[in-house]
Amino acid sequence: MDTHGDYDWSTAKGWETVEMVPQSKQLHLTAFMRPVSLHTGAWRYPGSYPDANFNLAHLKSFIQKLEAAKFDAFFMADHLAVLNMPTEALKRSHTTTSFEPFTLLSALSQVTEKIGLAATASTTYDEPYHIARRFASLDHLSNGRAAWNIVTTGNPESSKNFGQDEHMQHTDRYKRAREFYDVVTGLWDSFADDAFVRDRESGMYLDPEKMHVLNHHGDDLHVRGPLNIARPVQGYPVIVQAGQSEPGRQLASETAEMVFCASKDIHSAKEFYADIKGRTKVAGRSPNHIKILPAAMIIVGDSTEDAQSKRLKLDSLVHYDSAISSLSIALGCDASIFSPDEFLPKDLPPTNASLSARAGVLRLAEEEKLTVRQLAQRHGGYAGLAFVGTPEDIADEMAKWLVEDACDGFTVMMPFLPQGLDDITQRLVPELQRRGLFRQDYEGTTLREHLGLPRPANRFFP
Structure with a gap:
């Protein structure tokens, strides 16, 4: 169970988080x-x-x-x-x-x-x-x-x-x-x-x-x-x-x-x-x-599925030719030899490139079950921290980071x-x-x- 003080974050839903954030913070x-x-x-x-x-x-x-x-x-x-x-x-x-x-x-x-x-x-x-x-x-x-x-x-x-x-x-x-x-x-x-x-x-x-x-x-x-x-x-x-x-x-x-x-x-x-x-x-x-x-x-959506669909659509617009080049750099090997619509092979060639960068990419592929194409487009588009969901879901997550001293x-x-900016300013901010x-x-x-x-x-x- 993930808790902060007396509050059980595993049950956090929408407005229920309001009382847990100090008004001064x-x-x-x-x-x-x-x-x-x-x-x-x-x-x-x-x-x-x-x-x-x-x-x-x-x-x-x-x-x-x-x-x-x-x-x-x-x-x-x-x-x-x-x-x-x-x-x-x-x-x-x-x-x-x-x-x-x-x-x-x-x-x-x-x-x-x-x-x-x-x-x-x-x-x-x-x-x-x-x-x-x-x-x-x-x-x-x-x-x-x-x-x-x-x-x-x-x-x-x-x-x-x-x-x-x-x-x-x-x-x-x-x-x-x-x-x-x-x-x-x-x-x-x-x-x-x-x-x-x-x-x-x-x-x-x-x-x-x-x-x-x-x-x-x-x-x-x-x-x-x-x-x-x-x-x-x-x-x-x-x-x-x-x-x-x-x-x-x-x-x-x-x-x-x-x-x-x-x-x-x-x-x-x-x-x-x-x-x-x-x-x-x-x-x-x-x-x-x-x-x-x-x-x-x-990325804000009407539902979690809607927000995730927007993310997949956005990532799909990263052209594969440039995406696979970015993935190759991260993996330290030529990723264009892999089948685009299958998962990465387990036996990747050895590399002298950054092992931590490769490990991060492999972890992302495993956690989200991404094909080579999807992984390349994610990495070539934006592979950093993302909050993808409804305004309520994202507000819950932001509150968690704030009260647990992960950010200001x-x-x-x-x-x-x-549209993405409008979703944030007109839907997330009011929440x-x-x-x-x-x-x-x-x-x-x-x-x-x-x-x-x-x-x-x-x-x-x-």
Whole structure:
């Protein structure tokens, strides 16, 4: 029997979970957009918008629906190169190209009022001054709704777009990222909040006593400063981090306020949650000031069978030629030699590729009894955590994750748009709100207020 406190989760049905969630503990929901769905087959789903990645009118409608549903933030992923995948897969995927995040989010900031705007920006292929200035600008344009998703850039093809033949090593990227964070936040503190006096009578616009020159000289970075823009509305834009590795977890515990992670199930999520919260406390920070939001694709149906049918339809739209290439990489052998409509053979060829990746694929195939074709399309579409069911079923599962300390909310991935987004905002969110699991309205106007995060003090002008 699976229990939490005095509550028997094995009998949880719909409204019966309402009383078990403390009113002070609610889910945070961000929408992971790239700038639309991550699923490779999403653009082919009936009724979807194939051009949504570059259609501002569609993107405007998406974010306004998310804001009406009181989502914490619109989370814009990014890449600095076309993804390094086989041509057969590349030519069939809508996930490889999109708007530059700051350009898009600056535009969307003008058609929204409260939803957060999270942009991905690299510490490996950009400079701290650029990043500090862009995010400060976005925070001012949006009246305090910006967030920086710190990435070190894993795609080795990116180096070739920035005059470098070799991609920086993993440990070196994280070392640079930690120093990069210190420099960016130092630049955001260049001016006291009241530095710009704008006194017409005296003619003083800026009080120079309230301006700090950073003069940073570190192992990897040398930045004089000060930043040529006023301190951000939020003090610092909210810091987001997505590392799963040991250096990534440590960086998150020391810097992040939102953590985007990829947990396969509630057990691994609880381990990750406890680890990050524990590291955060050791780092001298409050564990309440870091929100852990696992990624989850959500497919809502009228019944469990209806939702599962939508999932199968979506996966079937991943072209087999590209899907089998993705499966071959995961298995570490040529999967095209297997019969598409039969199960994987038990005696797979040996491999030097990732054994954990292969084990995960084999476990998925066994648990869901997937044929080679179905497995390839699942893996080639989206093989991460997914909640598939009725609004009541999904709300039950989300509540379980929340009260068992597996998450502080979720980074929601849309299966297809616009219908998949409408199902979430118009059917799932009202169910969560009815149970007291999600806000009825925003707590304030800034992203920090939505998340219950303090405004950082200026290190140079207390």
